[in-house]
Amino acid sequence: xxxEIPEGILCTKTxxxxxxxxxxxxxxxxxxxxxxxxxxxxxELPEVESEFSQGEIFGTLESVKAASExxxxxxxxxxxxxxxxxxxxxxxNSDSYKEGWLLKIDLTNPSELDTLMEYDDYKSExx
Numbered sequence: 495x496x497x498e499i500p501e502g503i504l505c506t507k508t509x510x511x512x513x514x515x516x517x518x519x520x521x522x523x524x525x526x527x528x529x530x531x532x533x534x535x536x537x538e539l540p541e542v543e544s545e546f547s548q549g550e551i552f553g554t555l556e557s558v559k560a561a562s563e564x565x566x567x568x569x570x571x572x573x574x575x576x577x578x579x580x581x582x583x584x585x586x587n588s589d590s591y592k593e594g595w596l597l598k599i600d601l602t603n604p605s606e607l608d609t610l611m612e613y614d615d616y617k618s619e620x621x
Contacts, residue, residue: 497525500591504607505616510567512599512610513591520595521567523555526620528590531557537583539596544572548606553596555586564596568606574598 500513509527513520528534536556546552546566553564576595579585586594601607611619 497528497589497591499525499613503591503613504567504610505613506565506567506610507616507619508565509620510565511591511613511616512567512607518573519570519599519601521570521597521599522595523564523586523590524616525590526617527562528586531555531562532559533557534583534586537579537586537596539575539579540572542572542575545602546570546572548603548609555583567610568601569603570597570599570601572597573600 500515503511503513505511505524509524511522511524513522534555534557538554540552547569548566550566551563552566555562555564575597579594579596588594
C-alpha cells in the first residue's frame with residue numbers, strides 16, 4: 495500500500511495519529527496500523543461533542559485478524575465523526591489519512607502535541 499503521509503503528522507506508540515489540514519485537526523490511524531490489522535471490517539467511533547483525555551479509549555476497529563481499541567493521542571472534543579467509515583470501514587484499508595480519517599477534533603490541551611512522535615521517528619520505532 496502506498497499512502498500519502500500528511501505533512502506534520504504526529505503519531506503515538508499505539509498507532510494513532512493526529513494531523514492538521516488548514517486550521518482543523520484530525521485523528522486517524524497510521525498506515526503501519528492498517529498493514530498490521532489487515533482488512534478492516536468494522537469501526538466504532540464516539541458521538542459528536544464527546545470529550546476524551548489523552549490515553550483514554552475512544553473507539554474500536556475490527557479487522558479480519560483482530561479487534562483493536564483506539565486511544566486518544568491528545569485530549570480533545572469531537573467536532574465531527576467520519577460517518578462514511580461506519581458504512582464503509584474498508585476506506586481505512588485504501589487511505590487511512592485522506593478518506594479514512596476518524597475524527598475532526600478540537601484540542602483541549604494543545605501542549606500534549608509535544609508528547610507525540612514525528613512520523614519518521616514513529617516509523618523507526620515500529621520497524
